[in-house]
Amino acid sequence: xxxxxxxxxxxxxxxxxxxxxxxxxxxxxxxxxxxxxxxxxxxxxxxxxxxxxxxxxxxxxxxxxxxxxxxxxxxxxxxxxxxxxxxxxxxxxxxxxxxxxxxxxxxxxxxxxxxxxxxxxxxxxxxxxxxxxxxxxxxxxxxxxxxxxxxxxxxxxxxxxxxxxxxxxxxxxxxxxxxxxxxxxxxxxxxxxxxxxxxxxxxxxxxxxxxxxxxxxxxxxxxxxxxxxxxxxxxxxxxxxxxxxxxxxxxxxxxxxxxxxxxxxxxxxxxxxxxxxxxxxxxxxxxxxxxxxxxxxxxxxxxxxxxxxxxxxxxxxxxxxxxxxxxxxxxxxxxxxxxxxxxxxxxxxxxxxxxxxxxxxxxxxxxxxxxxxxxxxxxxxxxxxxxxxxxxxxxxxx
Numbered sequence: 124x125x126x127x128x129x130x131x132x133x134x135x136x137x138x139x140x141x142x143x144x145x146x147x148x149x150x151x152x153x154x155x156x157x158x159x160x161x162x163x164x165x166x167x168x169x170x171x172x173x174x175x176x177x178x179x180x181x182x183x184x185x186x187x188x189x190x191x192x193x194x195x196x197x198x199x200x201x202x203x204x205x206x207x208x209x210x211x212x213x214x215x216x217x218x219x220x221x222x223x224x225x226x227x228x229x230x231x232x233x234x235x236x237x238x239x240x241x242x243x244x245x246x247x248x249x250x251x252x253x254x255x256x257x258x259x260x261x262x263x264x265x266x267x268x269x270x271x272x273x274x275x276x277x278x279x280x281x282x283x284x285x286x287x288x289x290x291x292x293x294x295x296x297x298x299x300x301x302x303x304x305x306x307x308x309x310x311x312x313x314x315x316x317x318x319x320x321x322x323x324x325x326x327x328x329x330x331x332x333x334x335x336x337x338x339x340x341x342x343x344x345x346x347x348x349x350x351x352x353x354x355x356x357x358x359x360x361x362x363x364x365x366x367x368x369x370x371x372x373x374x375x376x377x378x379x380x381x382x383x384x385x386x387x388x389x390x391x392x393x394x395x396x397x398x399x400x401x402x403x404x405x406x407x408x409x410x411x412x413x414x415x416x417x418x419x420x421x422x423x424x425x426x427x428x429x430x431x432x433x434x435x436x437x438x439x440x441x442x443x444x445x446x447x448x449x450x451x452x453x454x455x456x457x458x459x460x461x462x463x464x465x466x467x468x469x470x471x472x473x474x475x476x477x478x479x480x481x482x483x484x485x486x487x488x489x490x491x492x493x494x495x496x497x498x499x500x501x502x503x504x505x506x507x508x509x510x511x512x513x514x515x516x517x518x519x520x521x
Contacts, residue, residue, distance in 0.1 A: 124167065124183060130176035141224075142251035144180070151178050167223075190322025191241055193358050193496035198239040198267040198286050199228045199399040200497070201515040205284075210237060212397045216259050224255065228265075231398070236261035244283070245272040253281060271520050283520035288320075289513045293356045293493050296500075296511055297347050302340040305449050306490045309385055310339040312366040314373035316486055317350055317357035325350060326374030359436065360492035365483040366453070373484070380483035384459050386428065386444035386452040387487055388470040389435065390416045397438070403510060404497050406438055413504075415469045416440040422466060428452055432504050436494025440504070441487065442470070456481040 126147055128135040139147060148168070151157060157170040157178065168180040183191070192213075199210050209231040215223050228237030236259065238252050244266060256264040264281045271283055302310075310331040317325050327346050331339045350357055363370075364385050367378035394406040406412075413432075419442045420430035428444035435441050446452040454462075459481050463472040475482045488494065488501045498511040 125181045126178070127181065128172070128176070128178045130172060142248055147180065190320075191239075193320075194241050195227045195239040196397075196399065196404065196496045197288060197513070197515055199237065200403070200513070201286060201517050202228070202237065202265065202267065202284070203399050204401045205517045207401055208235075209401075210235075210399045212399055214396070224259075226255075226259070228399070229261075234262040235265060236263070237265045237267065239286075240266070240268040242268070243270045243272060244268040244275075246275055249275055249277050249281070249283075253277065256281075267517070275520075285518040285520055287516040287518065288355075289515045290351075290355050292498075292511050292513055293495055294348075294351065296493055297344060297356065300340065300344060300491060302343070302491055305445070305451055307333075307339045309362065309451060310343065312370060312381075312383075313385075314363045314367050314370040314378050314486075315343065315346070315489065316361045316363075316374065317347075318359040318361070319350070320355045320358055324374075327371060330370055356495070358495040360489045361486040362489045364485050364487060376484070378484075382455050382483075383453040384456060384481065384483070386423075386454050386459070386462075388419050388442040388444075388463075388466060388472050389439065389475075389487060390419065390442060390470055391435070391439035394438070403499075404437065412439050416442050419466055419469055423462075426462070433490055433501055434499055434504060434509065436488050436492075436499050436501050437497055441490075441501070443490075456483065 124139055124141065124144065126137050126139060151170060155170070155176070155178065156173040160169045160171050162169055165182050166179055167182050170178040172178055196212060199212055203210055210228040211231065212228055214226045214229045216226060217223060226236050227239045229235070236256050240248065249266065252264055252266055262280065265284065266281065267284045267286050269286055271285065275283070277283070311333065315327040315331065319325060329342065329346070331342045333339055347357065363373060363378070363380070364387060365380035366383040367373050367380055369378050372378050390412060392406045392408050392412045394408045396407070398405040416432050420432055423430040423442065423444040428446065429448055431443045431445060433441045433443065444452045457480070459472070463470065467473060475485045490501050492501050493511055494501065498513050500509055500511065502509060
């Protein structure tokens with residue numbers, strides 16, 4: 124979170140953590156003559172300061188939210204298996220009628236509150252979570268983190284678990300990976316982007332072209348394992364829909380996209396309340412989302428293409444259009460816009476816009492990659508192997 128206070132030409136900007144929010148609010152109330160104002164996007168609080176000023180508290184940025192989300196989902200999946208319980212992910216509550224707070228996980232019977240922290244937990248965090256649990260009326264609190272400070276004090280209705288992420292299972296999957304020809308054909312002229320465990324991104328350092336010595340798949344795997352030596356195996360792998368003049372430079376926004384777009388339509392669930400179960404992630408409108416994907420497939424077939432539906436990794440599907448049984452169709456931005464308008468709200472592509480028309484820098488999950496937030500493989504829906512079984516460990520902390 125970030126606090127920004129502007130009084131005349133003086134600006135104060137400071138980052139802080141959720142556990143300090145109440146103190147920050149108290150400081151604003153005591154220090155200034157203020158009144159709440161309507162919120163703008165990404166704001167948690169906005170106050171008008173009299174006679175002339177403003178104080179704004181911003182939510183965590185997208186990088187932090189993305190980093191936290193995959194870790195929260197993995198933690199909740201491990202906990203669900205450990206306790207054989209179902210948990211809702213990311214549930215919002217009104218906290219003391221002052222602001223909307225988010226709970227990382229809530230048991231299906233609404234009695235257990237789960238908080239997941241990406242970094243080490245100290246006593247201040249424990250105290251904050253206990254206070255939050257009491258205010259929201261939960262019976263039990265479970266806190267999950269990669270590590271905990273020593274000599275923590277907490278009551279019997281609070282349970283701490285250290286989470287050890289399984290990185291070997293995805294490493295093993297990628298070691299054996301052999302992309303089908305239709306996927307390999309997409310790689311040589313496209314940029315591949317990797318989402319890392321810490322919320323940052325990196326891109327391929329070399330072109331993924333076929334040579335006498337290496338296939339595109341082998342070059343991709345080398346990129347993956349080079350990254351894993353410096354960080355961890357990437358949590359998600361994407362590629363650009365558009366061909367690039369210089370695919371490697373696209374990481375810096377200077378790949379110079381060409382007007383040749385892989386025909387892919389993104390179909391996402393509209394359900395923002397996931398249920399985490401011992402068998403995986405469930406979203407309520409799964410059948411409706413799949414039906415939308417099938418309607419798009421039927422439409423593409425009527426346009427003369429060969430459709431194929433893939434899982435997208437977390438909350439939906441990708442519908443590919445093939446020009447023949449082994450080649451993904453490449454179409455112009457104008458044609459993509461035409462098809463997207465006809466498909467309409469069934470696909471998110473209708474929103475992939477830029478000032479020049481269709482967003483030529485748009486990325487989408489690479490087929491046959493693994494989404495490590497859930498373990499789901501981005502594979503055709505008729506394939507048997509749809510998910511990696513992660514061996515994450517939860518270790519009770521006493």
